Amino acid sequence: MKGEILIVDDDKAHLSMLNTVLNGWGFQTVEVEDGSDAINEVHDKPFDCILMDVRMANVGGIEALQEIKTINPSIPIIIMTAYSAVDTAVEAMKLGAYDYLTKPLNFDELQLTIERSLAHQELSKENQSLKQLLGSSDALSAIIGSSTPMKELKEMIQAIAPSEATVLILGESGTGKELIAKAIHGCSSRNSKPLVSVNCAALADTLLESELFGHEKGSFTGADKRRDGRFMQANKGTIFLDEVGEVPLPMQAKLLRAIQEREIQRVGSDSVLHADVRIIAATNKNLLDGVKEGRFREDLYYRLNVVTVEVPSLKERLDDIPLLAKFFLGRHAEKNRKTIVDFNPLAMDCLTKYDWPGNVRELENAVERAVVLCTGNYITERELPPTVTKYVVTAELQDEPLRKMAGLPLEEIEREAIIQTLNKTEGNKSEASKLLNITRTTLNNKIKKYGI
Numbered sequence: 001m002k003g004e005i006l007i008v009d010d011d012k013a014h015l016s017m018l019n020t021v022l023n024g025w026g027f028q029t030v031e032v033e034d035g036s037d038a039i040n041e042v043h044d045k046p047f048d049c050i051l052m053d054v055r056m057a058n059v060g061g062i063e064a065l066q067e068i069k070t071i072n073p074s075i076p077i078i079i080m081t082a083y084s085a086v087d088t089a090v091e092a093m094k095l096g097a098y099d100y101l102t103k104p105l106n107f108d109e110l111q112l113t114i115e116r117s118l119a120h121q122e123l124s125k126e127n128q129s130l131k132q133l134l135g136s137s138d139a140l141s142a143i144i145g146s147s148t149p150m151k152e153l154k155e156m157i158q159a160i161a162p163s164e165a166t167v168l169i170l171g172e173s174g175t176g177k178e179l180i181a182k183a184i185h186g187c188s189s190r191n192s193k194p195l196v197s198v199n200c201a202a203l204a205d206t207l208l209e210s211e212l213f214g215h216e217k218g219s220f221t222g223a224d225k226r227r228d229g230r231f232m233q234a235n236k237g238t239i240f241l242d243e244v245g246e247v248p249l250p251m252q253a254k255l256l257r258a259i260q261e262r263e264i265q266r267v268g269s270d271s272v273l274h275a276d277v278r279i280i281a282a283t284n285k286n287l288l289d290g291v292k293e294g295r296f297r298e299d300l301y302y303r304l305n306v307v308t309v310e311v312p313s314l315k316e317r318l319d320d321i322p323l324l325a326k327f328f329l330g331r332h333a334e335k336n337r338k339t340i341v342d343f344n345p346l347a348m349d350c351l352t353k354y355d356w357p358g359n360v361r362e363l364e365n366a367v368e369r370a371v372v373l374c375t376g377n378y379i380t381e382r383e384l385p386p387t388v389t390k391y392v393v394t395a396e397l398q399d400e401p402l403r404k405m406a407g408l409p410l411e412e413i414e415r416e417a418i419i420q421t422l423n424k425t426e427g428n429k430s431e432a433s434k435l436l437n438i439t440r441t442t443l444n445n446k447i448k449k450y451g452i
Contacts, residue, residue, distance in 0.1 A: 001116055002026045003048035008038040009080070010056040018051065025111060034176045035064030042068050047075055049117050054081040054088060062091060078115035080105065091153055133339065139186025143179060144327050145320040157195040160307050161187035166259065168304045169282040171311030174361030177282040178242060185238040190278055193237030196230045201243035208251055210267050213258070219268025231264050231275040238278045244295065244304065245285035256300045314356040314363060321352050324360060328367040329379070336371055344378045354388045415450040418443070
């Protein structure tokens with residue numbers, strides 16, 4: 001079979017004739033006699049083409065065309081009518097009809113129009129596939145890192161993105177959970193449609209429902225007009241619920257329904273709207289603890305946790321720090337119109353030895369600060385935040401004291417190293433013991449031994 005065509009016409013004789021002709025051309029057909037039946041058929045099956053009359057008893061061709069385009073906009077629809085009115089033709093084409101034919105039909109013209117519509121649809125599919133391929137490449141290239149944890153993360157994204165499964169992204173603050181959500185959306189078949197993000201922690205309890213689901217005019221003070229919420233803005237695309245663990249308990253039941261049924265209600269409305277969205281949620285909290293403590297609904301947790309993606313912290317991917325740092329250097333040097341070549345060795349040493357509790361976000365902030373302060377071609381340790389350079393021995397402490405200590409007894413060298421380290425840490429013994437790689441008890445014993 002060359003393709004499956006839906007024929008819509010309330011003239012039974014004409015319907016039967018078209019069925020016979022199209023079958024003879026090698027097409028498989030489904031026949032219905034009203035626009036409402038056509039809409040129902042499109043809900044259930046992705047036809048290759050629709051051949052539809054304009055005038056029908058209940059739901060006409062123009063009304064059905066509009067509804068079908070919201071369900072499956074890619075199906076080419078060829079409109080037929082016995083009335084060659086220009087205004088009807090123009091209206092149909094504006095609403096997305098592929099072409100317009102008048103009755104009695106010229107069969108050569110009909111066959112050519114159908115063949116062209118199918119070729120056009122095939123080309124659209126190929127273009128969409130190419131866009132998805134390019135989108136996937138761009139989405140993944142935005143994730144900087146070649147360490148083993150990041151390679152595994154990228155493989156995970158490629159595996160889950162083509163599905164419609166709800167995804168829960170877990171990770172510490174600053175690890176880039178929104179970037180992962182963008183990559184999943186970018187590698188999915190929905191990547192030509194919107195990705196709409198909502199920070200659930202940034203909205204007051206009273207505003208979250210309106211933000212997610214929209215509201216009717218006059219539904220509350222300040223609601224001067226009807227407004228679509230984020231779910232409807234993301235229709236056919238993806239909605240990203242960041243910090244979903246912060247959603248208040250009363251709101252969780254409504255969110256559960258939206259995720260489970262893909263149905264929402266605007267604030268102040270009794271009408272139920274269907275939202276065709278994929279759900280991606282993220283949190284830096286342990287939702288299971290929230291379930292145990294009664295702060296998070298168990299049924300919502302399991303609805304969200306269909307596929308879990310864990311984003312590694314920066315200290316779990318230390319090998320990626322030079323790559324990330326140079327990427328941020330390039331970004332912020334361009335932004336600040338500066339020509340900075342690289343980091344000097346000691347500055348990079350500082351970056352790789354710091355434990356980055358704020359993760360990638362903290363690293364980018366540190367690099368941006370350094371770019372702003374840098375006056376030369378290389379970023380040095382002096383431009384980095386003190387918190388980053390705190391535990392790294394400076395070049396002067398590494399080299400100059402060693403030259404002075406050459407030829408001294410080992411005990412004298414050890415005593416001098418302890419004094420210099422205590423000076424660097426301003427007398428903080430805990431920090432000094434870390435730098436010297438000994439326990440605090442051992443340090444106290446040596447301080448007593450050498451009379452420091």
